[in-house]
Amino acid sequence: MGPKLVLFEPAKPPFFLQTKPNSWFNMMMKSPVKVAVEIAARKKIIAANWKMNLTHREAKSYADLLWTEVGVVNEIEVVLIPPFTAIPALAEALEKSPVARLGAQNMHWEKCGPFTGEISATMLRALDVNYVVLGHSERRRLFGETDEMVNRKITAALSAGLRPIVCVGETLAERDGQRVEEVLKRQIQEGLKGVNSRQFHDLVIAYEPLWAIGTGRTATPEQAEEAHGFIRSVIASVSDHPTAAQIRIQYGGSVKPENAEELLRQQDIDGALVGGASLDARNFARIIRGAVAVSA
Numbered sequence: 001m002g003p004k005l006v007l008f009e010p011a012k013p014p015f016f017l018q019t020k021p022n023s024w025f026n027m028m029m030k031s032p033v034k035v036a037v038e039i040a041a042r043k044k045i046i047a048a049n050w051k052m053n054l055t056h057r058e059a060k061s062y063a064d065l066l067w068t069e070v071g072v073v074n075e076i077e078v079v080l081i082p083p084f085t086a087i088p089a090l091a092e093a094l095e096k097s098p099v100a101r102l103g104a105q106n107m108h109w110e111k112c113g114p115f116t117g118e119i120s121a122t123m124l125r126a127l128d129v130n131y132v133v134l135g136h137s138e139r140r141r142l143f144g145e146t147d148e149m150v151n152r153k154i155t156a157a158l159s160a161g162l163r164p165i166v167c168v169g170e171t172l173a174e175r176d177g178q179r180v181e182e183v184l185k186r187q188i189q190e191g192l193k194g195v196n197s198r199q200f201h202d203l204v205i206a207y208e209p210l211w212a213i214g215t216g217r218t219a220t221p222e223q224a225e226e227a228h229g230f231i232r233s234v235i236a237s238v239s240d241h242p243t244a245a246q247i248r249i250q251y252g253g254s255v256k257p258e259n260a261e262e263l264l265r266q267q268d269i270d271g272a273l274v275g276g277a278s279l280d281a282r283n284f285a286r287i288i289r290g291a292v293a294v295s296a
């Protein structure tokens with residue numbers, strides 16, 4: 001089935017229209033039909049970031065239960081992102097019950113070598129991993145990852161055929177200090193330096209405001225949509241407008257079955273990166289069903 005044609009006429013301009021006359025939004029206003037096709041082609045992507053939770057045995061039972069709950073899902077893309085130790089068991093389970101694709105939570109930028117405790121992109125590809133989360137705020141905040149390190153990892157992942165899910169987002173102090181745009185712009189410009197327009201198509205961006213991660217406090221759909229629109233305008237400036245219209249931007253931060261659908265109905269929100277609420281397969285299945293309903 002080809003992409004659906006949905007005519008898109010935005011009701012009101014997002015906040016950046018007034019200040020940036022050549023914005024991505026203006027381009028959309030000139031060519032609503034073309035952009036509508038591109039937006040319709042953005043398949044929603046719902047990912048479960050288990051963080052440091054679940055053993056390989058628990059991962060196997062989780063995959064079996066998720067398969068029973070949702071079966072084959074074609075309308076959206078589902079990704080399970082377990083700790084490294086559970087990847088082989090999960091890969092085996094998903095081969096029999098293809099309910100999701102596989103992701104990893106981190107990797108090193110070198111292919112191999114004396115880097116005790118690290119894992120390379122090549123090793124992940126050998127286990128049929130498709131996605132890798134890079135620049136998660138917990139890695140930046142707790143393990144000192146800089147934009148430059150994130151950039152090296154993104155480059156290495158792309159050359160190995162892994163699709164990076166690149167996390168960006170501001171702290172509460174940065175939001176209160178009106179610095180959201182500055183922070184997001186820096187993380188995208190520095191993190192994606194050197195990525196070419198073909199490679200952009202393999203990228204997913206995850207907007208995860210730090211104040212919403214694991215706190216139970218979700219960004220409102222309006223706050224999230226505003227940030228997503230801004231991220232898209234930055235992508236247009238570092239790449240080009242068609243790329244910005246095509247790239248998928250997930251929201252992350254206390255997503256749960258109760259709020260997922262409303263977030264996913266926003267124009268620029270193309271999926272969710274789910275932490276805590278994804279640890280229970282039934283809960284995650286509810287989020288998947290919500291995303292399918294929104295995509296129908």
Ligand code: PGA
Binds near residue numbers: 215273
């Ligand atoms: P959370 O985590 O859903 O538990 O807030 C999201 C994430 O950190 O990816």
